[in-house]
Amino acid sequence: MNGPVPVSLPGLPERVDIYEVGARDGLQNEATSVPATVKAEFIERLADAGLTTIEATSFVHPKWVPQLADAEELLGSLPRRDGVRYPVLVPNERGLDRALAMGLREIAIFASATETFAQRNLNRTLESQFEMFEPVMRRALDAGMTVRGYVSMCFGDPWEGAVPIEQVVRVGTRLLELGCAQLSLGDTIGVATAGQVRALLGAFTAAGTDIGSLAVHFHDTYGQALANTLAALQAGVTTVDASAGGLGGCPYAKNATGNLATENLVWMLDGLGVQTGVDLGRLVETSVWMAGHLGRPSPSGVVRALTS
Template sequence: MTGVLRRPATHPAPAVGTDAEVTIWEVGPRDGLQNEAGVIPTATKVEFVQRLVAAGLPIVEATSFVHPKWVPQLADAADLLTALAADDALGETARDLPVLVPNERGLDRAIELGCRHVAIFASATETFARRNLNRSFEDQFAMFAPTVTRAREAGMRVRGYLSMCFGDPWEGEVPLRQVVESGVRLLELGCDQLSLGDTIGVGTPGHVRALLAAYADAGVGTDQLALHFHDTYGQALTNTYAALEAGARTFDASAGGLGGCPYAESATGNLATEDLVWMLEGLGVRTGVDLDALITTSAWMAGELGRPSASRVVRARG
């Protein structure tokens, strides 16, 4: 495209501040690729992670130790992590790449491979807990308790994902109180951080503000929270801005907008990391991400997958 701007003009927003810094939690290699139908070679996944780290993403979630029967795409988790650990450029930092562990068996594998950062994935609703975890809403916490305890005893950091925070395709709108109580229980188990997921992308800015305010009323500040938006209804960036205004400073995103949820058919792609970085740069918010390198990486991965990138920024710069 002739004459396309390579960077947005910078105009800080008073409500966000002029010295804001945001941490982007890159989920492309795990959440982004987990629902791909065709098996992606492990070498391609390794290069994807390497490129994302080289582009300055501070946190790159590498894979998941979920049973391959449920997510075949991630059956090579151990091979992937072994290859990354052998990368001289990554060195010891490879052990800090987060991995999702659904239960104690997954944690055992993470410990064996020397991982230092894990995540668990819970639900704010009964139906999704049963569909995603094959557990009741209550039983999921009993399942996670020993996993989190053992991870903390092993010196690991633990993130808690909470899905269906803004709506559930089977149960409809999810009460704020239910979402807050679910998240608080994960924090009380020992999670360091809680990622609030708009799994089916139905949230709106007012809903975001209301949920963050409800957490604040429960004594949970934005320093303990991350936001994970899907762009099903085109609201991901708008919701991000609302969360920024409310003080949130950690956001999940997926390079090229890859991803969805294999257990919720109405869940489409994640917020594209490039689109997020473009907006943040325009606001003067620091991310530490090299946008050009990130765009090149997503364009490369789109080629590997044989389809155009879902990121508007990648397409505009293409």
Template sequence: MTHSSLPMRVPAAGLPARVRIHEVGPRDGLQNEKAIVPTDVKADFVHRLAAAGLTTVEATGFVHPKWVPQLADAGEVLLRLTDLPGGVHVPVLVPNIRGLERATAHGADRVAVLASATETFARRNLNRTVDESLAMFDPVVARAKREGLHVRGYLSMCFGDPWEGPVPLDQVVRTARALADMGCDELSLGDTIGVATPGHVGALLDALAAAGLGVDRLGVHFHDTYGQALANTLAALQHGVTTVDAAAGGLGGCPFAKSATGNLATEDLVWMLQGLGVETGVDLDALVAASVWMADRLGRPSPSRTVTALSHKE
């Protein structure tokens, strides 16, 4: 690749100087692949992403293999990541106390729980009401904090739900506040089916701020179903958010929400941020190479526009 694989740098006012990318490709991106991805391939993918400069790479999830067979090798994956350079964090998803125990037994020091802002998705994904699911997570978060772990709370369906439609802001705020109050260090606001638009993003961040949840504790997690993920991310950055979830190569969706398409592609995010003069610490060429490598393993091209553009340059 030549120097033309970087955008012209034209900073815009009102944006953070640096953004931390929370890379979710190895977990959220691969969890609903039909064919089981070999453990060595998953571990190699994490190593390649870390080598590209990503400092937070969500590696796997300690969930029941009956529900997510792709993550049945969670422990083996973590054992292959003990040689990652210092400063690289590999959070893992844990659904309950059993998952937390398995994760800590394999050396995890960062965990995440996954809650829902809507009743229907809570029922379909967790087989519980919203309040029942929060009650289930409370002892998980409390124990993780006692053991010195960093805890992230994912909040799904923050903008729209395929069964319930648009989600009222106060409903999202209530659930987010509950996760924060139980001890989550960070909350990730999920647009699980990709229906958010920039004004909606700003309104939710304003509502959360009014409830005492400032942007220092918030990350955003946009899906690109309607092509809005980058626009929504920019709106969040303009509100001061500095943590953005993305998946290398645009991998992933949600196995329990059929209308959900892929996550925001990390490469597309990095291209935009580099053009805006926002630091990420990520080497875009190395990241594209990692995604092309993974796409070859999966047997299909990456949906990322930036991967497509840069991997075809002579």
């Protein structure tokens, strides 16, 4: 069987935009660095499969994430394609300087919804993290860039436990007010359930946030990523982050296992009759190819099922 039988459900969007994070969020968690040439081919293969937004890398200091030390080399080797975007993560003004020097047009910034993770990941307090983001946002917007905001630990924190919904909304709203065009709500350690997802999205819309500006980013630690995604789609979300082959985690949170696998997402959406523009067969081939370079099988259930 090469694909699911499509049967639609009421209340779902006609199309979902997949924000592919495998090349950045996926590979940054690898124990060893993947050569830039392999990363470039990975991204090219993802684009060939129909993915149009592929987060390529991060301008983080190599000391903190050595796997992404080749950001300039990688970006310089990627051919530009009409309709395909390669945003990058920018942690601070130094990272923004590098993005501007390369003439990039799309960046993302990364915030925390909790005090402890802000201190561990950003070396900032929950409040002072915005002092770091404000000049980045101001300069990026002045340069005509589009900025995406990530919020991590939206549903649970390994040190603090459950995260108050109003705290997540406060952090996310601040990022939107600074000028972020889109806000990605992250379940960094994969503890969310569908009811939590609906409650958080409802709290954002009750606070005046346009549901169209929200995206979701789920990890599959407890096997809930697809259920949570469906809940988000039923609430009106139309952008979902995913990682080819289920690669990734978070180098600063040991409980963060792999991201939602893009193949698992596409299988579900194909089965629901929701358009993505992604060729599942080519995507599976790409993840098998990358798994070969990493020396281990893909954790994606769909990849395993279609290649067994």
